[in-house]
Amino acid sequence: MERDIYDEDHEAFRDLVREFCRRHATNAARERWDAAGEVDRATMLAAGEAGVIGLSVPEEFGGAGMLQDFRFRAVVNEEVIAAGAGSLAGAFGIQDDLAVPYLVHMGTQAQKEKWLPRMATGEVLGALGMTEPGAGSDLRGIATTAKKVDGGYLVNGAKTFISSGATADIVVTFVKTGEGNRPDAFSLVLVESGMAGFDHGKKLDKVGFHGHDTAELSFSDVFVPDENLIGGEEGLGFVQLMMNLPLERLSIGVAAAASAQAALDWTLAYTRDREAFGERVIDFQHSRFALADVATTVDALWAYIDRALLAYRDGRLTAEEAAKIKFWATEREWEVLDTCVQLHGGYGYITEYPIARAFADARVHRIYGGTNEIMREIVGRRLAGKR
Numbered sequence: 001m002e003r004d005i006y007d008e009d010h011e012a013f014r015d016l017v018r019e020f021c022r023r024h025a026t027n028a029a030r031e032r033w034d035a036a037g038e039v040d041r042a043t044m045l046a047a048g049e050a051g052v053i054g055l056s057v058p059e060e061f062g063g064a065g066m067l068q069d070f071r072f073r074a075v076v077n078e079e080v081i082a083a084g085a086g087s088l089a090g091a092f093g094i095q096d097d098l099a100v101p102y103l104v105h106m107g108t109q110a111q112k113e114k115w116l117p118r119m120a121t122g123e124v125l126g127a128l129g130m131t132e133p134g135a136g137s138d139l140r141g142i143a144t145t146a147k148k149v150d151g152g153y154l155v156n157g158a159k160t161f162i163s164s165g166a167t168a169d170i171v172v173t174f175v176k177t178g179e180g181n182r183p184d185a186f187s188l189v190l191v192e193s194g195m196a197g198f199d200h201g202k203k204l205d206k207v208g209f210h211g212h213d214t215a216e217l218s219f220s221d222v223f224v225p226d227e228n229l230i231g232g233e234e235g236l237g238f239v240q241l242m243m244n245l246p247l248e249r250l251s252i253g254v255a256a257a258a259s260a261q262a263a264l265d266w267t268l269a270y271t272r273d274r275e276a277f278g279e280r281v282i283d284f285q286h287s288r289f290a291l292a293d294v295a296t297t298v299d300a301l302w303a304y305i306d307r308a309l310l311a312y313r314d315g316r317l318t319a320e321e322a323a324k325i326k327f328w329a330t331e332r333e334w335e336v337l338d339t340c341v342q343l344h345g346g347y348g349y350i351t352e353y354p355i356a357r358a359f360a361d362a363r364v365h366r367i368y369g370g371t372n373e374i375m376r377e378i379v380g381r382r383l384a385g386k387r
């Protein structure tokens with residue numbers, strides 16, 4: 001089904017992203033990131049230079065000022081994922097959809113001036129630290145504390161599974177500044193790389209996204225100055241997280257649709273070329289039926305995602321709608337990827353093939369950004385009339 005949500009500006013931007021991918025999202029680069037377990041800084045700086053990241057940074061701070069028009073970020077996801085560079089798409093997503101928005105929407109003027117210009121260029125990379133060894137879905141169960149001291153806070157605790165955690169220069173960190181687990185007991189503070197007592201810990205060895213770092217972080221009496229309290233006011237952290245989670249979930253939905261689209265395209269090319277029993281694989285009726293299912297699912301994914309992109313632009317995407325998109329899109333993605341791996345036969349399991357890497361990458365889409373069970377809980381509670 002033809003998509004009609006992009007205009008000339010988006011298509012011109014697509015050409016720019018394609019050119020960036022042709023130069024930087026090469027097989028050699030991907031192998032380098034996979035071996036290092038992280039996207040190198042040179043690539044992130046090149047992305048900043050090309051204007052492929054920093055899309056959500058307002059123009060006055062050197063960015064593209066596209067925070068509300070997520071279609072540009074969708075174009076980046078489509079092109080980078082189609083280039084077989086899932087880890088790069090992940091690194092871009094953390095910067096633009098998880099880290100930057102906290103400063104743009106909730107940062108003080110001084111915080112914006114200090115960090116955003118260099119986040120737009122890739123000189124400063126951000127991460128979001130919510131999850132802890134003992135608390136993931138149940139975020140109000142975190143144990144990391146920020147105790148008020150003269151001029152700032154002393155942060156103690158640990159975070160885990162933090163995307164870009166090893167490479168980040170600043171981590172938007174979810175901490176307890178009050179007693180109990182009422183929403184106003186939490187705050188967000190910016191912990192900077194190099195602060196005494198802050199350790200980036202070790203990179204975790206994952207099933208997929210081998211070229212994008214995921215790390216454990218630890219904080220031992222880390223002094224964080226008052227100026228690094230996001231929004232400049234204590235007790236807003238939980239509400240701040242809730243404000244940005246719909247964007248994070250839309251971002252995962254877009255990545256899921258882009259990955260399903262790429263899988264379809266790779267599989268059409270493969271099955272048109274590969275022969276068995278003297279026929280092309282696509283000529284077997286079973287293959288055609290499977291591909292018909294996949295192509296229809298991909299159409300439906302875009303129809304849903306495109307509507308959500310417009311709703312987000314117009315400020316109408318609710319938390320429930322973002323939750324629906326996140327779980328539904330990532331589950332369709334998983335089915336599509338599984339079918340497409342099967343149609344590749346043994347090659348579908350070999351990581352030299354993008355379909356195999358995309359399959360491994362896709363699995364975590366159902367887990368992070370809030371598990372799909374939690375997404376159903378959000379939607380179901382609303383249906384039951386509960387908040």
Ligand SMILES: Cc1cc2nc3c(=O)[nH]c(=O)nc-3n(C[C@H](O)[C@H](O)[C@H](O)COP(=O)(O)OP(=O)(O)OC[C@H]3O[C@@H](n4cnc5c(N)ncnc54)[C@H](O)[C@@H]3O)c2cc1C
Pocket residue numbers: 128129130131134135136137138160161162163164206214364367368369370371372373374377
């Ligand atoms: C590769 C990767 C990258 C990540 N990146 C980040 C990041 O950048 N920043 C960050 O803060 N976190 C990140 N995470 C963490 C991720 O968001 C959490 O893993 C996720 O939210 C689940 O938390 P948990 O692992 O503690 O699982 P748990 O909360 O322990 O859940 C275990 C199981 O119980 C289910 N469950 C829990 N509560 C309920 C309930 N009420 N009803 C029904 N089922 C329930 C869950 O759905 C799940 O199936 C990342 C994780 C991974 C794997």
